[in-house]
Amino acid sequence: MNIAEIADRLNFEIVCGSTGKNNMVTWGYTSDMLSNVMGNASEGNLWITMQSHKNILAVALLKELSGIVLVNGHRPDTETVTQAEKEGVVILATDLPAFETAGRLYQLLKENEDIQS
Amino acid sequence: MIFEYQIEGGDFTKAGSASSEVKKILRQLNLEPSLIKRIAVAMYEAEVNVVAHAYRGTMTVDIDTGRIFIAVKDEGPGIEDIEKAMTEGWSTANEKVREMGFGAGMGLPNIKKNADELKITSTPGTGTKVEITCFTRL
Numbered sequence: 252m253n254i255a256e257i258a259d260r261l262n263f264e265i266v267c268g269s270t271g272k273n274n275m276v277t278w279g280y281t282s283d284m285l286s287n288v289m290g291n292a293s294e295g296n297l298w299i300t301m302q303s304h305k306n307i308l309a310v311a312l313l314k315e316l317s318g319i320v321l322v323n324g325h326r327p328d329t330e331t332v333t334q335a336e337k338e339g340v341v342i343l344a345t346d347l348p349a350f351e352t353a354g355r356l357y358q359l360l361k362e363n364e365d366i367q368s
Numbered sequence: 369m370i371f372e373y374q375i376e377g378g379d380f381t382k383a384g385s386a387s388s389e390v391k392k393i394l395r396q397l398n399l400e401p402s403l404i405k406r407i408a409v410a411m412y413e414a415e416v417n418v419v420a421h422a423y424r425g426t427m428t429v430d431i432d433t434g435r436i437f438i439a440v441k442d443e444g445p446g447i448e449d450i451e452k453a454m455t456e457g458w459s460t461a462n463e464k465v466r467e468m469g470f471g472a473g474m475g476l477p478n479i480k481k482n483a484d485e486l487k488i489t490s491t492p493g494t495g496t497k498v499e500i501t502c503f504t505r506l
Contacts, residue, residue, distance in 0.1 A: 309387065
């Protein structure tokens with residue numbers, strides 16, 4: 252599944268970096284610790300976090316993540332939005348907390364996996 | 369090929385920019401994607417360590433056939449006990465840094481995991497030098 256389909260199905264808002272909306276999502280990863288993501292997330296993962304500052308972009312780029320979902324109604328600041336547009340990092344947003352965001356994403360990706368297998 | 373980047377201590381708005389630049393270069397050189405990923409993680413962590421802990425630093429990247437060598441040298445407080453600093457979860461980062469999601473005590477362990485060779489030398493009160501080597505598949 253790609254970012255656009257996930258955003259549509261789970262009602263996530265695409266805040267910026269929509270050039271990345273066709274990125275394929277391999278799996279999800281949830282953490283607010285940047286080094287934890289650097290150490291454990293894999294390429295194509297959709298990263299669920301409440302961190303909304305500019306540094307999340309470098310992590311997403313260096314790890315080649317498919318995108319970022321900001322939870323609990325967090326929105327990126329102007330600087331982050333400008334940089335995300337420039338680098339093509341897609342940022343989604345939801346008012347749901349991380350637990351529910353991850354739960355819904357997990358279910359959707361699993362269902363999709365079952366359909367394809 | 370040698371590239372050098374300046375890293376400003378405390379300036380989180382630019383943290384990771386040197387690593388992103390180097391990653392672009394490595395991709396242009398058509399190195400193995402898995403090797404690029406390992407180098408990217410290792411150098412990012414080393415760069416962030418300078419931003420989080422030191423006053424200023426330089427990152428020197430030496431690309432040669434057979435290996436990529438990265439030296440991150442800073443002027444800063446140094447590391448009192450390197451063995452302790454290598455322990456997962458151990459960090460001296462301040463509250464502000466931790467709130468941003470840094471300072472999980474994963475930086476040096478992440479570097480170790482991704483580097484083929486890692487050498488850390490430090491003089492408390494003066495600074496730290498982190499040397500990372502990753503070998504390319506011949």
